[in-house]
Amino acid sequence: MTILGFRTASLGLLTLLFSFLAQGEGTGIKVALITDSAGKNDKSFNESAYRGLLRVEKELGAEIKVVEAPDNNAYETLLRSLSEKKYDLIISIGFLQRDAIRKVAPRFPNQKYALIDADAGLPNVKSVLFEEQEGSYLVGALAALHSKTGVVGFIGGMDVPLIRRFQMGYEAGAKQANPKVQVLSNYLGVTPEAWNNPPKAKELALDQIQRKADVIFVAAGNSGIGVFDAVEAKKVFAIGVDSNQNWIRPGRILTSMVKSVDNAVFEMAQALKAGTFQGGTSRFGLKNNGVSFAVDSFNKSLLSKEALKQTETFKAEIISGKRQVPDYYLKNGKS
Amino acid sequence: MIEAFLFPVFRSATPLMLAAMGGLWCERSGVTQIALEGFMLIGAFFGAVVALGTGSAWLGFAGGIAAGMLFSMIYGVMVLHARANQIVAGMAMNFLAMGIPPVLSAFWYGSGGSTPMLPESARFEWFPIYFALAVVVVSALLYSKSRFGLRMRFAGEHPKALATSGVSVLLKRWQGVLISGACAAAAGAALSLCLASSYSRGMSAGRGYIALAAVILGKWRPVPTALACLLFGVAEAAQIRLQGVILWGSEAVPVQFIQMLPYIVTLVVLAGFVGRARAPEFLGQVE
Numbered sequence: 001m002t003i004l005g006f007r008t009a010s011l012g013l014l015t016l017l018f019s020f021l022a023q024g025e026g027t028g029i030k031v032a033l034i035t036d037s038a039g040k041n042d043k044s045f046n047e048s049a050y051r052g053l054l055r056v057e058k059e060l061g062a063e064i065k066v067v068e069a070p071d072n073n074a075y076e077t078l079l080r081s082l083s084e085k086k087y088d089l090i091i092s093i094g095f096l097q098r099d100a101i102r103k104v105a106p107r108f109p110n111q112k113y114a115l116i117d118a119d120a121g122l123p124n125v126k127s128v129l130f131e132e133q134e135g136s137y138l139v140g141a142l143a144a145l146h147s148k149t150g151v152v153g154f155i156g157g158m159d160v161p162l163i164r165r166f167q168m169g170y171e172a173g174a175k176q177a178n179p180k181v182q183v184l185s186n187y188l189g190v191t192p193e194a195w196n197n198p199p200k201a202k203e204l205a206l207d208q209i210q211r212k213a214d215v216i217f218v219a220a221g222n223s224g225i226g227v228f229d230a231v232e233a234k235k236v237f238a239i240g241v242d243s244n245q246n247w248i249r250p251g252r253i254l255t256s257m258v259k260s261v262d263n264a265v266f267e268m269a270q271a272l273k274a275g276t277f278q279g280g281t282s283r284f285g286l287k288n289n290g291v292s293f294a295v296d297s298f299n300k301s302l303l304s305k306e307a308l309k310q311t312e313t314f315k316a317e318i319i320s321g322k323r324q325v326p327d328y329y330l331k332n333g334k335s
Numbered sequence: 336m337i338e339a340f341l342f343p344v345f346r347s348a349t350p351l352m353l354a355a356m357g358g359l360w361c362e363r364s365g366v367t368q369i370a371l372e373g374f375m376l377i378g379a380f381f382g383a384v385v386a387l388g389t390g391s392a393w394l395g396f397a398g399g400i401a402a403g404m405l406f407s408m409i410y411g412v413m414v415l416h417a418r419a420n421q422i423v424a425g426m427a428m429n430f431l432a433m434g435i436p437p438v439l440s441a442f443w444y445g446s447g448g449s450t451p452m453l454p455e456s457a458r459f460e461w462f463p464i465y466f467a468l469a470v471v472v473v474s475a476l477l478y479s480k481s482r483f484g485l486r487m488r489f490a491g492e493h494p495k496a497l498a499t500s501g502v503s504v505l506l507k508r509w510q511g512v513l514i515s516g517a518c519a520a521a522a523g524a525a526l527s528l529c530l531a532s533s534y535s536r537g538m539s540a541g542r543g544y545i546a547l548a549a550v551i552l553g554k555w556r557p558v559p560t561a562l563a564c565l566l567f568g569v570a571e572a573a574q575i576r577l578q579g580v581i582l583w584g585s586e587a588v589p590v591q592f593i594q595m596l597p598y599i600v601t602l603v604v605l606a607g608f609v610g611r612a613r614a615p616e617f618l619g620q621v622e
Contacts, residue, residue: 039437039536041446068447070433186578190591196537199350199530200571203343207575210339222449222535229532248452 029273031056032065032087033265034078036094038195038221039068045221045242045261049093049116052265059266060273072192075100083108089272091265092116095162096192101125112277114268116261117162119281127281128264132162133169134318135257135291136217137325138311139239140173142255142293143215144181145307146237151182153213155204155227157220158194159187165328166219166241166257172326177310184208188223201226209234215254217241228252237302246298254302256294260284287319340572345464346530348568350375350522350539352467354546355553355560356474357518363478363555364511365491365504367619369425370410371519372543373432378403378520379527380436383450383534384443386457386527395457396524403520404513406432411512414621415505421619429543436534448536450527458532463525470518475557487511491615508621519543545597552601555615563597570597 033040033053040050050066057064065087067078075097082090083104090111092101095118105113105122114126121127143152154170156163171183186204188194201223205216209230217239218227224241228249231238240246240256264284271277284290293311295303317323354371361368381402386395410428413419437448444451478484489497490507498504522542527534545567553560574593581587 037537039447039449041449068437184579186575189594193537193540196535197540198532198535198538199346199526200540200575202531203346203571204575207339207343222538225452225533225535226531 028061028063029088029269030063030065030086031089031091031269031272032067032082032085033091034075034082034093034097035066035068036096036195037069037071037192040066042195042222043243043245043248044224044240045259046093048243048259048261049091049265051243052262053091053269055262055266056269060269062269062273069097072096076103079104079113083111088112089114089268089277091268093261094118095160112272112279114265116264123279126268126277126279128268129281129283130259130261130264130290131283131285131325131327132165132257132259132291133172133325133327134286135259135293136166136169137173137176137318138286138315139217139255139257139293140170140175140183141177141311141314142303142307143170143217143239144174144177145310146254146302146304147178147181147213147215149212149214150178150180151184151212151214153205153208153216154183154185155201155208155216155218155220156185156187157189157223158192159190161328161332163187163219164332166217168326168328168331170217173314176314184211184213188220195221195223197223198226198229202230205230205238206234209236215239217257219257240294244294244296246294246296250298251302253299255299258292258294260290260292264290286315340576343572343575344565344568346568347571348564349464349467350525350530350542351546351549351564351567352471352561353463353522353525354519354543355549355564356470356557357515357522358547358550359474359553359555359557359560360487360518361511361515362550362618363491363615364487364508365494365615365617365620366414366508366511367421367425368512368515369422369547370407370428370432370543371515371522371546372539372541373429374403374407374516374519375523375526375539375543376432376436376537377406378523379538380439380450380523380534382520382524383453383527384439386453387450390454390457392453392457392459392462392528395453395528396459396463396521399524399528400517400520403523404516406520407512407516410516411509415508415512418621433537436536440534450534452533453528457528459525459529461529463521463529466521467525470521471557471561475561478557488615491617494617519546522546548598548601551605551614552597554613563601566600567597570594 035046056062091114093116098118101120105125116128119127154167174181205227214236218224219241232252237254242259245256246253358368358371378399382395382399385398413424414421440446490504494504549563552563577588579587
């Protein structure tokens with residue numbers, strides 16, 4: 001082999017590595033899922049969607065495919081190639097896929113898409129939005145009611161409007177439960193690497209603990225683990241996000257702000273099978289159990305009865321419309 | 336004060352110092368090294384895998400380094416024997432390193448690119464930080480006070496002179512590549528075994544490139560390079576500390592600005608305003 005041939009061959013082989021995973025053989029509907037770069041096992045947001053899809057496979061006998069985007073430039077290519085493969089529904093996870101879907105979906109008008117966490121505004125795309133501020137408000141109240149120091153923390157992943165929405169709800173809830181509470185807020189960064197940087201999340205958490213925070217709510221994808229490490233080392237508490245994360249550090253995670261992405265995925269597949277799937281925008285809040293806070297065997301003993309009672313009152317008031325939760329999107333004119 | 340500022344600085348600088356020392360020796364020997372990021376991921380992943388399997392952080396650390404050296408051999412063969420373009424081959428190594436952990440962790444743990452959590456007994460509290468400082472001291476001594484250091488520098492500055500004196504340039508460059516594999520993998524293992532509690536995907540988060548910037552800022556010399564890493568560590572800690580803090584007026588300091596500072600300094604040095612940052616003469620050339 002010539003030197004040139006060897007060089008080309010070795011480089012070609014190396015770059016030919018993809019982590020595509022295909023699962024399942026079934027009859028009926030075919031559903032594809034594109035996760036963001038945190039991947040389907042992020043123990044959080046993407047994993048919730050993946051769990052929903054596994055239920056779709058099991059209970060609806062669907063054929064499923066999961067693709068993990070290696071980075072943000074891959075969404076468009078992945079959407080395009082899946083659109084050409086005739087899936088009944090392609091689900092995009094995360095607001096970062098919005099631009100890609102707005103480009104690709106109009107070219108395949110008969111293909112059905114779903115976009116989680118952002119509004120695509122296209123007739124063949126179902127946009128699914130969660131009222132994160134409502135759930136965050138409740139865990140903010142729980143944080144303030146369980147804080148002994150009167151200081152609670154918030155750590156966000158990438159500094160984007162979606163995560164600001166968590167922060168704003170959390171702060172409002174904490175201040176409502178205890179007007180004197182101090183809320184510290186930090187972000188990991190301004191690039192998508194912020195979702196995958198546990199060491200830095202740990203540093204941020206240690207810094208907040210140093211400044212007397214004893215309950216820290218983290219909304220930062222894979223990086224959240226770093227916050228759990230810090231609260232474990234310093235014997236304070238964290239609040240998980242998106243999936244129920246109470247099990248990850250039993251006894252150290254006060255509760256989790258759960259976004260039921262799994263249910264949303266399942267319901268869409270169900271509608272698809274029944275032939276009632278439609279584009280448009282769906283909102284999932286406290287009202288329809290789209291967001292909630294998790295109470296299970298791992299955190300039952302950590303939560304006080306009075307605090308739970310107070311929080312349930314807030315919840316009922318929000319659902320009835322009596323209590324307004326500030327929404328970052330509305331305050332800053334972004335949907 | 337010490338716990339609030341000095342510890343975070345050293346913790347953030349540890350992976351940078353280790354990876355930068357690896358990059359420094361490799362580049363000094365005349366081989367361009369942009370694959371530090373990938374070597375770190377390999378070290379972080381295999382460090383966590385071995386620590387999980389054996390329950391020992393020490394074996395994990397050693398296993399991570401061994402895996403990094405093996406992995407760097409692929410790069411060595413590509414650039415030193417097949418004479419691939421070193422930038423392209425380095426990028427290929429980074430992509431390869433991104434792909435390996437998800438594939439293997441799917442086999443071993445049924446997860447897409449992360450390992451289960453390491454028990455506290457299989458993690459370090461401080462060791463990688465001391466190890467990084469030791470590597471800097473040893474590198475500085477070898478660099479200026481040993482025959483090994485002199486020969487490594489000649490392999491990059493004037494390979495013909497080295498060859499004429501009867502020393503194999505190829506051997507020196509292989510040593511450079513292997514040292515970079517070992518050091519960058521140790522940096523990765525420091526991430527997964529000490530600064531975090533498991534391997535999670537992409538956890539090097541650009542640190543390999545920052546380490547490379549530190550090598551350039553440190554003008555390819557060990558002590559200035561280590562100081563450059565500390566500067567990046569200070570910027571990171573300051574950025575964490577100053578987020579949302581109002582220093583004057585009513586607006587908080589934009590954290591992006593603080594994060595930018597070390598890069599601005601690097602650019603200024605590269606542009607020749609503060610002394611001259613001259614790369615080894617024969618960097619990236621294999622004859």
